Amino acid sequence: MAQFTTLTARAMPLLVNDIDTDQIIPARFLKVTDKNGLGKVLFCDWRYQETIPSVDAAEGATPRADFVLNTPTYAGAKILLAGDNFGCGSSREHAPWALTAYGFQAVISTSFADIFRNNSLKNGLLPIVVDAETHATLIDLLEEVPDAELTIDLESQSLTLPGGQSITFPIDAFARNCLLRGVDQLGYLLTFEEQIKAYEEVQHV
Amino acid sequence: MAAALNKPRTLFEKVWDQHVVLQEPESPAVLYIDLHLVHEVTSPQAFTGLRQRGLKVRRPDRTVATMDHSTPTTPLSVPIADALAAAQLDFMKKNAEEFGIRLYERGSAQQGIVHVIGPELGLTQPGMTIVCGDSHTSTHGAFGALAFGIGTSEVEHVLASQCLLQYKPKTMAITVYGRLGPGVSAKDIILAVIAKIGVGGGTGYVFEYRGEAIRALSMEERMTICNMSIEGGARAGMVAPDDKTFEYVAGREYAPKGAAWDKALAYWKTLPTDEGATYDAEIVIDASSLEPMITYGTNPGMGISITSPVPDPAQVSDPLEKLALEKALAYMDIEPGKPLLGHKVDVVFLGSCTNSRISDLRLAASLIKGKRVADSVRMLVVPGSQQVKRQAEAEGLDVIFREAGAEWREAGCSMCIAMNGDQLEPGQYAVSTSNRNFEGRQGKGGRTFLASPLTAVAAAVSGTVTDVRTLLTENIAIN
Numbered sequence: 137m138a139q140f141t142t143l144t145a146r147a148m149p150l151l152v153n154d155i156d157t158d159q160i161i162p163a164r165f166l167k168v169t170d171k172n173g174l175g176k177v178l179f180c181d182w183r184y185q186e187t188i189p190s191v192d193a194a195e196g197a198t199p200r201a202d203f204v205l206n207t208p209t210y211a212g213a214k215i216l217l218a219g220d221n222f223g224c225g226s227s228r229e230h231a232p233w234a235l236t237a238y239g240f241q242a243v244i245s246t247s248f249a250d251i252f253r254n255n256s257l258k259n260g261l262l263p264i265v266v267d268a269e270t271h272a273t274l275i276d277l278l279e280e281v282p283d284a285e286l287t288i289d290l291e292s293q294s295l296t297l298p299g300g301q302s303i304t305f306p307i308d309a310f311a312r313n314c315l316l317r318g319v320d321q322l323g324y325l326l327t328f329e330e331q332i333k334a335y336e337e338v339q340h341v
Numbered sequence: 342m343a344a345a346l347n348k349p350r351t352l353f354e355k356v357w358d359q360h361v362v363l364q365e366p367e368s369p370a371v372l373y374i375d376l377h378l379v380h381e382v383t384s385p386q387a388f389t390g391l392r393q394r395g396l397k398v399r400r401p402d403r404t405v406a407t408m409d410h411s412t413p414t415t416p417l418s419v420p421i422a423d424a425l426a427a428a429q430l431d432f433m434k435k436n437a438e439e440f441g442i443r444l445y446e447r448g449s450a451q452q453g454i455v456h457v458i459g460p461e462l463g464l465t466q467p468g469m470t471i472v473c474g475d476s477h478t479s480t481h482g483a484f485g486a487l488a489f490g491i492g493t494s495e496v497e498h499v500l501a502s503q504c505l506l507q508y509k510p511k512t513m514a515i516t517v518y519g520r521l522g523p524g525v526s527a528k529d530i531i532l533a534v535i536a537k538i539g540v541g542g543g544t545g546y547v548f549e550y551r552g553e554a555i556r557a558l559s560m561e562e563r564m565t566i567c568n569m570s571i572e573g574g575a576r577a578g579m580v581a582p583d584d585k586t587f588e589y590v591a592g593r594e595y596a597p598k599g600a601a602w603d604k605a606l607a608y609w610k611t612l613p614t615d616e617g618a619t620y621d622a623e624i625v626i627d628a629s630s631l632e633p634m635i636t637y638g639t640n641p642g643m644g645i646s647i648t649s650p651v652p653d654p655a656q657v658s659d660p661l662e663k664l665a666l667e668k669a670l671a672y673m674d675i676e677p678g679k680p681l682l683g684h685k686v687d688v689v690f691l692g693s694c695t696n697s698r699i700s701d702l703r704l705a706a707s708l709i710k711g712k713r714v715a716d717s718v719r720m721l722v723v724p725g726s727q728q729v730k731r732q733a734e735a736e737g738l739d740v741i742f743r744e745a746g747a748e749w750r751e752a753g754c755s756m757c758i759a760m761n762g763d764q765l766e767p768g769q770y771a772v773s774t775s776n777r778n779f780e781g782r783q784g785k786g787g788r789t790f791l792a793s794p795l796t797a798v799a800a801a802v803s804g805t806v807t808d809v810r811t812l813l814t815e816n817i818a819i820n
């Protein structure tokens with residue numbers, strides 16, 4: 137599984153509440169049978185002027201100048217600063233696949249939808265929950281200094297602003313360990329084969 | 342341990358406790374999964390993962406697959422126009438064959454939307470843990486099962502180990518008392534719940550729907566409610582099993598039979614929440630105060646009763662909330678401050694795992710019978726499964742819909758999700774019985790008003806957003 141230890145990178149503000157996974161990656165791109173190429177159609181319907189019917193058709197499409205992904209101001213950002221309740225709706229893991237394929241490694245919000253959070257952690261995409269006050273500080277920071285770099289250190293669970301101000305963020309110990317060491321969760325689950333077998337025998341399932 | 346077992350427990354806690362294989366400190370529980378439902382869209386990469394690791398499906402007997410999402414709802418004789426969709430369906434078939442999984446493929450007599458066929462085949466049973474790579478797996482909670490959606494990595498985990506790593510969620514009681522008025526249905530209850538708590542209000546919780554108004558609902562109506570639990574942010578919603586549940590399950594293809602039935606029934610009867618058990622949160626709704634509901638915005642929490650005005654961003658103080666409302670109204674191109682009543686409608690979609698069961702079709706047919714779909718409206722009626730379709734045809738419902746001017750299609754997700762050929766044109770307005778009104782959900786640039794089957798029919802015949810209660814009065818007047 138993808139690892140996450142530290143990251144120092146620019147952040148891109150996408151300050152819309154309740155961004156659902158249909159916006160992150162519209163359903164028509166879910167006909168793929170692999171995980172490749174989805175970065176090109178991340179936020180597709182907010183991002184391009186044309187209607188893009190398939191992943192390949194995104195090549196040469198016209199970007200909408202008013203959408204943040206297309207503004208040079210935040211080019212190269214690896215952290216997404218999103219509005220409340222990011223990733224609600226459909227369970228499609230194509231959402232974190234698209235975000236990571238584009239180059240994002242962390243998303244900061246005041247809250248995440250449960251399934252999106254789970255899916256992200258399995259793909260090395262770090263969901264960072266901050267309180268409303270920190271959220272507002274980050275919004276102000278990116279407005280004033282668009283190229284500000286944030287530093288995320290998962291080991292110490294800290295998010296550091298350019299001025300040195302540091303905030304700790306919550307993450308459960310298991311998810312943290314998995315990300316730090318790139319633990320393969322399926323491999324971990326399969327170590328319990330004996331117990332699973334015993335459960336099946338006792339429960340007659 | 343004994344003391345802990347004597348503690349009054351909720352329905353959720355009982356099902357959870359029963360399925361914990363083990364619990365390591367500071368780690369999620371290893372939770373056993375009784376039933377794994379699979380569909381073509383969220384499984385391909387999971388099967389590829391199994392192949393890469395040289396793993397098998399641990400319990401093919403507890404795994405059932407169907408085709409619904411990218412599956413066209415045109416007759417089987419019409420070739421699949423979309424090469425990618427065709428390839429995805431072929432891959433599902435190949436995976437099912439290679440890994441020994443039962444598959445109800447396109448053309449099969451049992452094919453249908455995964456959340457419609459589970460209950461219909463008797464696969465869904467009280468007390469089970471059920472997962473699927475699909476957020477509306479919450480539907481199956483109507484039987485007192487713990488059922489929730491998972492991502493594709495987790496699909497692979499369950500295929501390989503029949504288990505999932507899960508933290509125990511919190512519980513929220515949603516108590517609905519009183520009686521629904523005429524023209525108000527299960528869909529309106531759940532739209533009202535979501536409007537009240539918001540799309541993130543249930544994050545981290547499992548809902549238990551309780552109270553006399555829930556008890557009074559049929560199994561199919563309970564499924565409509567549990568289906569949309571995820572729209573309130575809860576991964577699962579449950580209803581305690583009762584005689585209606587047992588009657589519904591009895592005799593179905595995969596339901597236990599004979600002595601196994603008696604044993605199962607005895608267990609199922611122990612599941613309802615104990616007297617004195619507590620929830621982490623509770624909300625209470627008076628069913629008698631509800632009106633038909635409709636959404637005006639771009640998430641399912643943006644709902645109002647049909648006679649209420651669309652909220653005005655000028656009256657919202659939180660800046661991000663205000664922005665969200667402005668953005669939604671701009672996308673929908675509707676004005677705040679007045680009801681949606683009379684707003685033009687181009688398409689009416691009756692279908693989806695929320696409202697495509699036989700009782701939904703019967704109800705809609707009873708209202709549309711003898712009326713005409715307005716000339717300006719395209720109405721699609723899409724049964725949730727082939728079984729529902731056959732039943733409806735045996736009752737002549739297809740004739741009623743067709744004579745009214747609606748399209749009668751093959752089973753599938755259809756216009757709930759714009760990936761199978763059924764979709765809105767940019768700018769079109771739809772009244773839809775599905776569960777999501779996100780931007781572009783039913784087609785890029787399309788605009789969705791979510792509502793009940795009755796409200797959908799009212800819109801179809803009048804060509805505008807209409808309070809179905811006015812039609813009921815007319816009906817009564819005519820009779």
Ligand code: SF4
Pocket residue numbers: 409410454455456475477693694695753754755757758775776
């Ligand atoms: S009908 Fe819609 S919500 Fe239900 S499973 Fe299909 S796409 Fe998902």
